[in-house]
Amino acid sequence: MTDPHPGARWKTPEMNARLARRHASERRFRRLGLAAILTAMAGLAVLLISILSKGIPAFWSTEVRLDVRFDAEVMGLDATAPGADADALARADYGALIRESLREIFPDVEGRREVRSLQALVSVGARNELRAALVADPDLVGSSLDLWLPADDEVHMLLEEQIDRDAPESERRLSDTQIAWIDALDAQGRLRGVFNTRFLLSGDSREPELAGIWGATVGSFLALIVTLAIAFPLGVAAAVYLEEFAPHNRWTQLIEVNINNLAAVPSIVFGLLGLAVFLNLMHLPRSAPLVGGMTLALMTLPTIIITGRVAIQAVPPSIREAARGIGASPLQVVTHHVLPLALPGILTGTIIGMARALGETAPLLMIGMVAFIVDVPGGLTDAATALPVQIFLWADSPERAFVEKTSGAIMVLLAFLIAMNATAIALRARYEKRW
Amino acid sequence: MNAVLIAAPVAALALACFWLGRRRALVAVGGRASELHSLPGYYGWYAALLCALPGLLIAALWIVGASWALDQLTIASLPDGVRGRAPSELALFLNDVKNIAGGGMQVAGGGEVAGQAAQHYIALRSRGLGYATGFALLLSAVAGFAALRRVRPELRARIRVEAMLRAALMLSSTLAILVTVGIVLSLVFEAIRFFGLVSPLEFFFGLQWSPQTALRADQVGSSGSFGAVPVFVGTLLVTAIAMIVALPIGLMAAIYMTFYASDRIRRLAKPVLEILAGVPTVVYGFFAALAVAPALREIGTALGLSVASESALAAGLVMGLMIIPFISSLSDDAITAVPGALRDGSYGLGATRSETIRLVIIPAALPGIVGGFLLAVSRAVGETMIVVMAAGLAANLTANPLDAVTTVTVQIVTLLTGDQEFDSAKTLAAFALGLALFFATLALNVLALHIVRRFREQYD
Numbered sequence: 001m002t003d004p005h006p007g008a009r010w011k012t013p014e015m016n017a018r019l020a021r022r023h024a025s026e027r028r029f030r031r032l033g034l035a036a037i038l039t040a041m042a043g044l045a046v047l048l049i050s051i052l053s054k055g056i057p058a059f060w061s062t063e064v065r066l067d068v069r070f071d072a073e074v075m076g077l078d079a080t081a082p083g084a085d086a087d088a089l090a091r092a093d094y095g096a097l098i099r100e101s102l103r104e105i106f107p108d109v110e111g112r113r114e115v116r117s118l119q120a121l122v123s124v125g126a127r128n129e130l131r132a133a134l135v136a137d138p139d140l141v142g143s144s145l146d147l148w149l150p151a152d153d154e155v156h157m158l159l160e161e162q163i164d165r166d167a168p169e170s171e172r173r174l175s176d177t178q179i180a181w182i183d184a185l186d187a188q189g190r191l192r193g194v195f196n197t198r199f200l201l202s203g204d205s206r207e208p209e210l211a212g213i214w215g216a217t218v219g220s221f222l223a224l225i226v227t228l229a230i231a232f233p234l235g236v237a238a239a240v241y242l243e244e245f246a247p248h249n250r251w252t253q254l255i256e257v258n259i260n261n262l263a264a265v266p267s268i269v270f271g272l273l274g275l276a277v278f279l280n281l282m283h284l285p286r287s288a289p290l291v292g293g294m295t296l297a298l299m300t301l302p303t304i305i306i307t308g309r310v311a312i313q314a315v316p317p318s319i320r321e322a323a324r325g326i327g328a329s330p331l332q333v334v335t336h337h338v339l340p341l342a343l344p345g346i347l348t349g350t351i352i353g354m355a356r357a358l359g360e361t362a363p364l365l366m367i368g369m370v371a372f373i374v375d376v377p378g379g380l381t382d383a384a385t386a387l388p389v390q391i392f393l394w395a396d397s398p399e400r401a402f403v404e405k406t407s408g409a410i411m412v413l414l415a416f417l418i419a420m421n422a423t424a425i426a427l428r429a430r431y432e433k434r435w
Numbered sequence: 436m437n438a439v440l441i442a443a444p445v446a447a448l449a450l451a452c453f454w455l456g457r458r459r460a461l462v463a464v465g466g467r468a469s470e471l472h473s474l475p476g477y478y479g480w481y482a483a484l485l486c487a488l489p490g491l492l493i494a495a496l497w498i499v500g501a502s503w504a505l506d507q508l509t510i511a512s513l514p515d516g517v518r519g520r521a522p523s524e525l526a527l528f529l530n531d532v533k534n535i536a537g538g539g540m541q542v543a544g545g546g547e548v549a550g551q552a553a554q555h556y557i558a559l560r561s562r563g564l565g566y567a568t569g570f571a572l573l574l575s576a577v578a579g580f581a582a583l584r585r586v587r588p589e590l591r592a593r594i595r596v597e598a599m600l601r602a603a604l605m606l607s608s609t610l611a612i613l614v615t616v617g618i619v620l621s622l623v624f625e626a627i628r629f630f631g632l633v634s635p636l637e638f639f640f641g642l643q644w645s646p647q648t649a650l651r652a653d654q655v656g657s658s659g660s661f662g663a664v665p666v667f668v669g670t671l672l673v674t675a676i677a678m679i680v681a682l683p684i685g686l687m688a689a690i691y692m693t694f695y696a697s698d699r700i701r702r703l704a705k706p707v708l709e710i711l712a713g714v715p716t717v718v719y720g721f722f723a724a725l726a727v728a729p730a731l732r733e734i735g736t737a738l739g740l741s742v743a744s745e746s747a748l749a750a751g752l753v754m755g756l757m758i759i760p761f762i763s764s765l766s767d768d769a770i771t772a773v774p775g776a777l778r779d780g781s782y783g784l785g786a787t788r789s790e791t792i793r794l795v796i797i798p799a800a801l802p803g804i805v806g807g808f809l810l811a812v813s814r815a816v817g818e819t820m821i822v823v824m825a826a827g828l829a830a831n832l833t834a835n836p837l838d839a840v841t842t843v844t845v846q847i848v849t850l851l852t853g854d855q856e857f858d859s860a861k862t863l864a865a866f867a868l869g870l871a872l873f874f875a876t877l878a879l880n881v882l883a884l885h886i887v888r889r890f891r892e893q894y895d
Contacts, residue, residue, distance in 0.1 A: 022787055029789035033691025036684045037704050040763075043756040044711050050726045051718070237607035245601060246608070258611045264810065264880045265873065266817020268844050269618060272869045275851065276621030283502040298614050305611070331597040359715025362819035365848055388717040388820075395721045395824060403725065410718050417713060 051407045051414075058408025061196040061209060062156040063148040064122060064185060066101040068130065070140050074100050077141065089135050094127035095119065098149070105190070106181060117178055121185075123150040125198075125210040150198070151191065153208040153401035155182055159191065162400070173400070199408060203374045204390065208401035211394070213409050215376040219289050219369070219384030220358060222377060226293020227300055227357050232350055234297075235304030236339075239346070242305070243312040244334050263302035270299045271366025279367060286368040287383040295367055296357040303356065307349020311342040316435045344431035351424040355417050361388040387413045437501070437560075438494045441568050445490030445575050449483040452579040456482030459586045473593035481592045484599055486579030493571035497564075505563065509556050517548055532556055622873055625866030632860040633661045638867060640664060644830035644841075646850060646861045661864055663871070665830040669747065669840030673822060674815040676751025676836055677758055682808060684755075685762025690792055692763075693770050712760035720824030723753035728825055735837065743839040745827035751836065754821050758811050765810065769803025770796060802890035806883040813879035817872060819844040843868050 009015070075092040099119050103109060109118050126149035133147075134140055154173050157163050159182075169176055185191050203215030238259075246252040274295030278284045284291050315338050323333040339346075364370065369385050370393065377384035385393070387409065394406040457479030464470040471478070506529060510518060517528060528549065535553035586592070630638070641662015688708070692701055728749035735742030742748070773796050781791040797804070827839035828849060850865035 022790070026787040026789045029792070030691075030695055033687045033695055036687035037691055037696070037700070039684050040688055040711060040756075040759050041704065041707050043759075044707050046726070047714070047718075047722050047756075050722060054725075234607045234610055237604045238610065241601075241604035241608040245604060255608055255611055258615050260884075261877060261880055262611055262614060264813060264876065265618070266813075266819070266844070266876055268817065268819045268847055269622075269869055269873050269876075272847070272851075272866060273614070273618045273621055276625060276866070277617055281621075282499050283506065284498075285502075301614070302611065305608075329593060329597060331600060355713070359713075359717070361715070361717040362823075362844070362848070365823075365852055368852075370852055388715055391717050391721065392820065392824065395717075395724065406721060410721065413715065414718070417715070421713060 051410050054404050055407030055409075055411045057156075057160045057162070058199055058404040058411075059196050060156075060160075060193045061198065062151040062159055063192055063194055064151045064155070065146065065148050065190045065192070066098065066122070067104065067144060068097055068101050068147050068149075069144040070097065070130075070134060070142060071100065072141050075141075089138060090131060092131070092134070094130040094134075097130060098122050098126055105185070105188070114177075117175065118181060121152050121155055121178060121181060123152050123209045124207055125150050125205075148192065148194075150209050153399070154178075155191070156209060157401055158182055159186070159193070160404075162404075199405070200412075203376050204372060204385070204393075205374060206372075208399055208405055211402070211405055213387065213390060213412055215373060216385050216387045216390035216409070217412070219292075219373075219377050220386040220388075222289035222380055222384065223293040223296060223364075223369075223386055224354055224358060226290055226380060227296040228350070228354060230294060230297035231300045231304050231353070235301050235350075236308050236346060238301075238305045239308030239312055240334055240339070243309050244338065245330070259302050259305050263306060266362075267299055267360055268362040268366065270295055271363030273298065274363060275366045285381045285383075287371050287373075287385075288381045289369075289377060289384045289386075290380040291367050292364050292369050292384075292386060293380075295363045296360060299360065299363060300353040300357050303353035304346075304350055307352070308342070308346045311345025311349065312338060314345060314435075315341045341433070344427055348424045348428045351420050351427070355420040355424075358420070359388055359413065359417060361386075361392055364389050365392070387416070437564055438498045440564060441494040441497055441571050442491060444568065445487055445494065445571055448490070448572065448575050448579060449487035452486040452583065453479035453483035455583055456480075456586050459583060460588065460590075460592070463586075464588050471588050472591050473596075477592040477596050478586050478590070480596045481590070482579060482582040482586060484596065485582035486575050488575075489578050490571040490575035493567055493574065497567050501563065501567070505556065505559055508559055509552060512555050513552055514548060517552075528552075536560075618873060622866055622870040625863050626870045629860060629863035629867040632863065637661060638663050638864075642832055644846075646846070646864055659861060661860065663843075663868065665832040666841055666843055666846055666868070667871075668832055668834070669826070669830065670816055670842040670844075672747050672834060672836065672840055673751045673754065673826060673842055674812060676748060677754035677815045678808070678812060680752055680755025681758035681762050681811060685759045685811075686766050686804065688759065689763040689766040689770060693767060694788060694792060708760040708763055711756065712764075714757070716757065716818060716820040717824070719753050719757050720820040720822075723749050723821055723825035727753055740837060742837045743827065745825060745839045746837050747826060747840045748836040750822050750825040753825065754815055754818055757818070757821065758815060761814060762807060762811050765807025766800070766804050769800040769807065772803060773799045802887050806887040809879050809883035809886070813876040813883075816879070817844065817876050819848065823848050843872050847872070 074096045075094065076096070077088060077092050099115060102118050102122070103115070106118060109115055129147075129149060133145075154163070158165075158174060158179065163172060163174060165179060174182070182191070198210060199212050201214050202210065202212030205211040242252065242255065246255075274291060278291045278294055279286060284294075319337050319341065320333050323337045324330075328336060364386055369389055371383060371385065372393070373383050373385050375382075391406055391409045391413065394402045394409065457475045460471055460478035461468065461475050468475050509529065509532060510525065513528075518525070520528065531549050532552045533556065535549060536556045638661050641660065642664050643660040643662045644665045646659045646661060688704070692704060696704065724745075728744060728746065731746060731749050731752075732742045732744060777795050777799060778791055781795045782788075786794065822842045822845050826842060826845055828841055828845065829839045830841045830846075831838050833840065847865045847868050850861055850868075
């Protein structure tokens with residue numbers, strides 16, 4: 001072999017320096033790549049930590065123990081006919097009962113303002129609990145009960161050390177006296193932290209300590225049912241047609257281009273479509289999971305069609321040819337052989353599409369699923385909200401206690417998403433066939 | 436819900452037709468199924484499908500048109516004094532009527548008239564539902580009967596049924612086109628109404644955006660001004676910040692994962708990127724508004740800079756984080772599509788790995804990377820929740836990332852939530868913005884596809 005550069009000397013200082021430079025640049029490049037990965041990881045870590053650290057307290061609530069005496073006179077009930085009239089029981093003054101039992105603990109509190117700020121330590125929801133107890137058992141009138149009642153969110157935040165005791169009084173939501181009362185209650189063992197079932201099982205509320213995500217969860221669930229009922233059959237049908245039956249002509253091409261484009265259309269545009277067509281044109285009810293689900297279905301349809309086509313493509317042609325060979329019609333080939341074999345793949349794609357729809361917020365804002373709704377929706381046309389929209393609403397709320405509720409709701413939403421994606425992955429791992 | 440009441444008896448009827456059709460075919464050949472043209476079930480399907488079709492059509496019509504028709508009939512029955520009110524008041528009144536009819540409380544105080552109208556509304560609704568159900572059943576019964584009469588052994592039932600099913604499959608695939616047409620039509624119609632109120636010149640070139648219509652007509656700026664340039668500039672600013680974050684990180688991450696990463700790092704990094712891609716945007720929005728924006732503000736104050744509490748930077752940074760996995764997966768596809776021979780050739784000439792990547796792989800993968808970048812831009816432009824929660828409403832015409840800006844999607848959301856009046860320039864402006872957004876993202880997507888196709892290097 002001849003040397004192409006007869007005069008080249010590979011070990012000169014210039015050569016060595018150049019080589020060192022090139023290797024240094026190689027190392028720099030490599031470190032840059034690692035830094036990129038680490039940045040992405042750090043971003044995710046900060047995101048998750050900030051949400052977990054804020055959200056975990058949402059699953060705990062503070063309760064206060066009060067000795068409540070159901071005094072008919074204090075409640076404003078007619079003492080001559082105790083327990084007779086359910087309507088009167090429902091309208092009685094339960095705030096007064098709480099006031100009285102608090103004053104028994106702090107007998108030296110005087111004056112309307114003082115009493116009111118003392119009473120503010122107990123949640124407004126405590127009255128509803130007393131009412132419910134009394135309506136359930138009218139014979140309680142006149143008796144005394146030792147009850148754990150929900151405390152106000154400010155009490156909870158103080159105990160969770162979310163409120164800075166050293167801040168000037170004017171910058172705190174709790175006054176010095178209120179903090180002293182809370183400490184006294186705590187010292188008497190009248191405060192406890194419990195698992196916050198209310199957060200998981202009730203609807204929205206203006207009071208952070210009473211607000212829950214059940215209403216939003218049900219709303220999301222109903223909307224997703226509608227989405228699935230529309231998008232799955234239509235998406236699978238379209239995928240089957242395009243893969244198995246469509247002639248190769250301009251019309252088919254147009255459909256394909258359209259589907260790919262729809263997959264990239266911003267979700268808010270689907271919201272505008274839902275608003276213009278479903279609400280303004282068809283006059284379907286606003287804020288209803290029905291309309292939300294229909295809008296999300298249009299958004300999910302391209303995903304299902306695209307993943308469905310990939311799954312159908314993966315079924316080898318030999319299966320089709322064998323079925324044709326023993327006399328199956330084209331449609332029988334599809335329904336008896338291709339679809340069952342492609343089903344795991346189609347389902348995986350569908351679940352991923354549903355998970356995307358579950359996390360979607362913007363289109364739901366457009367069709368009015370953004371109202372403050374206390375009741376848990378009972379049907380597809382009831383006014384409802386959805387989990388991500390609930391997160392958006394709470395994030396907007398000025399009350400600081402809603403920050404932890406928001407983070408808690410995000411944790412629940414992420415848990416749902418993780419569960420759905422894990423199902424999809426498991427499904428793929430379990431049923432995926434290699435031909 | 437009521438549509439189910441129509442569809443359920445029709446479905447029952449179709450079920451009966453299935454059974455009858457199957458039996459009729461079998462009876463005609465004395466139970467010897469092999470003498471039929473098709474399997475007996477197909478005769479049943481034939482009768483059932485033909486029977487169900489008209490009834491279900493009526494149910495669909497009910498879903499689409501019933502509430503509108505009910506509204507019109509109720510309005511027509513109202514006394515003249517109420518009917519003559521302004522459309523928005525009339526809508527409120529109608530809402531009241533429906534609330535009362537639904538057993539709820541009235542809000543706006545319609546009084547006795549509303550009560551009567553509610554009675555009328557309930558009566559109309561139940562009567563309408565009765566008519567619709569009866570009509571649907573009648574049509575279905577007639578169609579089913581006709582179909583059953585045609586069931587004979589020589590009827591090619593399977594071919595008929597399969598033709599119907601194939602037609603259904605084809606119709607579902609055309610839905611995609613319908614959706615696109617629906618989007619374009621609904622946006623264009625409302626946008627045309629908007630441009631009837633505000634000139635397109637002002638919209639596309641005006642520098643002042645303040646869509647708030649005043650409460651009183653004589654107030655200053657009561658007509659609002661609709662110059663959308665600050666909104667477009669804000670969108671571009673946030674998008675640019677996001678891309679400055681996402682492009683280098685995403686691209687370098689893809690390169691590192693393909694060429695350098697050990698299995699352990701890859702096993703760790705892949706799920707991280709997948710989780711980043713799967714986190715809902717509302718969560719990113721909350722993160723931007725609650726963690727990133729205050730942190731930036733503190734850093735800004737420490738450096739002596741004034742950072743708006745809803746700065747473009749916070750929204751852009753978090754949006755960049757969201758887009759990293761998008762860019763990295765698209766660049767990964769582009770990089771792995773480059774044939775290994777190019778890489779090996781470069782190594783063979785003595786190039787280091789980074790030289791190979793920079794001088795051979797990236798140029799070869801460039802069309803794919805640029806296409807992915809454009810798709811990511813389109814994603815960033817259309818992203819809504821992050822900017823709604825972390826960017827502001829103030830339409831400042833600025834290129835300073837520390838200032839508050841607003842974006843197209845933020846304006847669409849604010850213009851359309853709350854107010855329910857669909858005639859004002861304010862709400863119609865949202866549709867004009869939506870139209871601009873739709874065509875901008877469409878153009879980006881088409882351009883991305885075009886670049887990938889046109890400039891792709893062919894190696895085989």
